[in-house]
Amino acid sequence: MNLHEYQARDILRRHGIPVPPGEVATTPGEARASATRLGGGGRGEGKVVVKAQVHAGGRGKAGGVKLANSAAEAEAHARAILGMTIKGLTVHKVLIAPAAAIATESYVGIIVDRASQRPVLMVSPAGGMDIEEVAAKTPEKIHRLAVDPRYGLLSHQALGLGFALYRDVNQARAAADIMQKLYQVVYAVGASLAEINPLATTPEGAVQALDAKIVIDDNELERRPDIAALRDVTAEAPEEVAAREAGLTFIKLDGNVGCCVNGAGLAMATMDLVKYYGGEPANFLDIGGSSKAQKVVAALRIMTSDPRVKVILFNIFGGITRGDDVANGIVQATHELSLKVPIVIRLTGTNEGAAMEILTKAGFSSLTDMDEAVKQAVALAKGKAA
Amino acid sequence: MSVFIDKSTCLLVQGITGRDGSFHAKQMIAYGTKVVAGVTPGKGGQRFEDAVPVFNTVAEAVHETQANTSVIYVPAAVAASAIFEAADSGIGLIICITEGIPVLDMTRVLPFVHERGARLIGPNCPGLISPGKSKVGIIPGNICKPGKIGVVSRSGTLTYEIIHQLSTNGLGQSTCVGIGGDPLIGTNFIHCLAAFEADAETAAIVMIGEIGGTDEQQAAEFVRDKVKKPVIGFIAGQTAPPGRRMGHAGAIISGSSGTAADKMAALAKAGISVMKRPADVVPLLKERI
Numbered sequence: 001m002n003l004h005e006y007q008a009r010d011i012l013r014r015h016g017i018p019v020p021p022g023e024v025a026t027t028p029g030e031a032r033a034s035a036t037r038l039g040g041g042g043r044g045e046g047k048v049v050v051k052a053q054v055h056a057g058g059r060g061k062a063g064g065v066k067l068a069n070s071a072a073e074a075e076a077h078a079r080a081i082l083g084m085t086i087k088g089l090t091v092h093k094v095l096i097a098p099a100a101a102i103a104t105e106s107y108v109g110i111i112v113d114r115a116s117q118r119p120v121l122m123v124s125p126a127g128g129m130d131i132e133e134v135a136a137k138t139p140e141k142i143h144r145l146a147v148d149p150r151y152g153l154l155s156h157q158a159l160g161l162g163f164a165l166y167r168d169v170n171q172a173r174a175a176a177d178i179m180q181k182l183y184q185v186v187y188a189v190g191a192s193l194a195e196i197n198p199l200a201t202t203p204e205g206a207v208q209a210l211d212a213k214i215v216i217d218d219n220e221l222e223r224r225p226d227i228a229a230l231r232d233v234t235a236e237a238p239e240e241v242a243a244r245e246a247g248l249t250f251i252k253l254d255g256n257v258g259c260c261v262n263g264a265g266l267a268m269a270t271m272d273l274v275k276y277y278g279g280e281p282a283n284f285l286d287i288g289g290s291s292k293a294q295k296v297v298a299a300l301r302i303m304t305s306d307p308r309v310k311v312i313l314f315n316i317f318g319g320i321t322r323g324d325d326v327a328n329g330i331v332q333a334t335h336e337l338s339l340k341v342p343i344v345i346r347l348t349g350t351n352e353g354a355a356m357e358i359l360t361k362a363g364f365s366s367l368t369d370m371d372e373a374v375k376q377a378v379a380l381a382k383g384k385a386a
Numbered sequence: 387m388s389v390f391i392d393k394s395t396c397l398l399v400q401g402i403t404g405r406d407g408s409f410h411a412k413q414m415i416a417y418g419t420k421v422v423a424g425v426t427p428g429k430g431g432q433r434f435e436d437a438v439p440v441f442n443t444v445a446e447a448v449h450e451t452q453a454n455t456s457v458i459y460v461p462a463a464v465a466a467s468a469i470f471e472a473a474d475s476g477i478g479l480i481i482c483i484t485e486g487i488p489v490l491d492m493t494r495v496l497p498f499v500h501e502r503g504a505r506l507i508g509p510n511c512p513g514l515i516s517p518g519k520s521k522v523g524i525i526p527g528n529i530c531k532p533g534k535i536g537v538v539s540r541s542g543t544l545t546y547e548i549i550h551q552l553s554t555n556g557l558g559q560s561t562c563v564g565i566g567g568d569p570l571i572g573t574n575f576i577h578c579l580a581a582f583e584a585d586a587e588t589a590a591i592v593m594i595g596e597i598g599g600t601d602e603q604q605a606a607e608f609v610r611d612k613v614k615k616p617v618i619g620f621i622a623g624q625t626a627p628p629g630r631r632m633g634h635a636g637a638i639i640s641g642s643s644g645t646a647a648d649k650m651a652a653l654a655k656a657g658i659s660v661m662k663r664p665a666d667v668v669p670l671l672k673e674r675i
Contacts, residue, residue, distance in 0.1 A: 132641040132642065149494050149497075192489055219487060220490070263633075266543040266622075267633060268633075269664055274625075319526050349546065370665070
């Protein structure tokens with residue numbers, strides 16, 4: 001689960017990391033009021049930044065981050081940004097923060113690294129830009145440290161990396177303190193990624209976190225209701241919210257062949273096979289292991305809510321999933337929903353015989369071969385008879 | 387011979403009285419696996435299916451029975467704790483089926499398991515099966531056949547699909563191992579490739595990978611340098627969009643790394659025959675053996 005920048009900033013602030021003030025606005029009027037409060041004094045001399053709060057990278061390039069010289073200008077920017085669409089997601093909130101005078105920009109981030117199987121701290125004096133780009137063009141500017149989770153980030157390790165960012169001992173110490181606190185944040189909130197970019201110095205020498213990004217491991221949400229409550233469903237695609245509530249994993253794509261599969265690996269392989277036979281998958285959808293009929297109904301409802309979908313392809317390999325459960329779900333769904341698109345069913349494995357019987361009685365035919373089913377679905381999506 | 391499990395496997399089931407644990411314990415017993423003990427705290431002294439003794443702790447079960455392998459079906463919230471307990475009780479091979487363990491828990495579990503000299507398979511995996519000998523986990527026994535192909539995979543149902551293609555075309559399996567779809571796992575492709583290379587009964591290896599991470603690239607280098615047996619590879623997720631978690635917690639393209647195209651190129655470069663679709667497994671294997 002992604003957090004918004006303003007939520008990530010709050011978490012860092014609560015853990016003692018210096019973060020400049022900021023306020024969230026949902027209307028242009030609120031943005032003006034916040035700008036009046038925040039832009040009044042300090043080095044910014046009335047200037048504020050208006051930043052779209054949306055779960056998409058490249059906000060700046062999309063016009064979602066603007067500098068305002070007055071409260072009136074902040075209001076105008078907020079009017080333009082609120083309601084704007086960035087990578088398919090509508091902006092409902094903006095963050096108003098004083099435009100800080102910046103001397104230097106660095107990067108500090110922690111990810112859980114798959115290769116070393118440890119949390120890895122990454123720092124770079126080349127901050128304020130995409131860290132992937134820094135890694136690709138100037139890898140020597142990134143310093144990495146795999147942290148032993150039994151002992152945590154030790155002081156001398158953090159200070160060593162602090163000196164990789166700043167020559168000044170006070171700044172190096174301040175950065176080291178921020179790194180240790182960021183490490184605590186990771187375990188405190190269950191983050192799979194926590195980054196500060198940029199970690200900035202002011203002309204007076206203070207070290208501050210100007211922008212923050214935190215991604216929470218979805219597997220942590222059950223035991224952390226306070227973090228789960230930070231989820232902003234207005235910032236997510238509506239089909240994906242509906243799928244999650246039904247216990248399905250669903251990801252929208254651009255094609256017209258709706259795919260309903262049990263198991264993530266088989267779901268990916270099915271999408272790939274649609275492409276292999278010249279079609280375009282409309283989605284990734286894993287109905288999971290114990291597939292009750294109601295889940296299948298929810299899956300069909302979500303897939304058919306997209307008018308671009310021309311055919312629905314089921315690919316079920318029964319293991320824990322029982323074929324008869326899925327067959328019942330398909331039949332039940334066709335009673336509850338008026339389906340306007342054809343359905344192609346491939347079903348094999350556990351209780352295959354019973355499933356076939358249920359489907360045949362309801363007037364469906366089904367296949368046992370995956371390639372045959374995918375070929376049929378692609379032909380139907382292209383408007384050809386199967 | 388087979389890898390990791392065989393007729394000498396004496397299995398302990400953690401969570402044997404739960405919904406999934408009891409269902410699959412029965413399936414494993416029916417397949418012929420020696421299930422010697424179960425553990426559910428508070429149910430010590432009972433017998434599962436009137437036969438298998440249930441204990442309160444893994445330590446007791448290990449003390450009282452010959453258990454040398456444990457399979458875990460407990461809920462995600464307590465699964466990391468179950469792995470710690472198994473490793474602490476001297477179990478040498480731990481298979482964790484449970485999906486949904488927080489990755490930060492695994493950063494603490496893995497060094498602990500390693501220091502006690504145990505092997506962990508999973509978490510979030512279907513387990514393993516040596517057809518005709520032993521089955522630990524949830525892979526349906528009826529789709530497998532004894533034979534000479536070693537199968538290693540990050541996935542569940544996709545593995546069943548491939549095993550099904552093999553079995554229906556007369557290609558039996560020596561062992562099929564599901565290593566799991568999480569970003570941090572105990573046993574990776576390289577561990578399995580090395581075991582299959584050393585196994586006299588395995589003639590060829592099928593590896594099934596997916597997007598996310600770089601395990602397949604490292605496995606490809608290992609195959610190039612250390613594996614003489616033919617290897618056939620598949621990568622799922624060629625059409626997956628970047629930055630989205632495709633069901634498995636580990637199946638995510640981060641930035642530009644972990645794409646299917648990268649992985650397929652790395653496999654091909656190492657001399658691995660790369661399938662474009664699951665149905666290619668049989669013709670490619672026949673070409674190589």
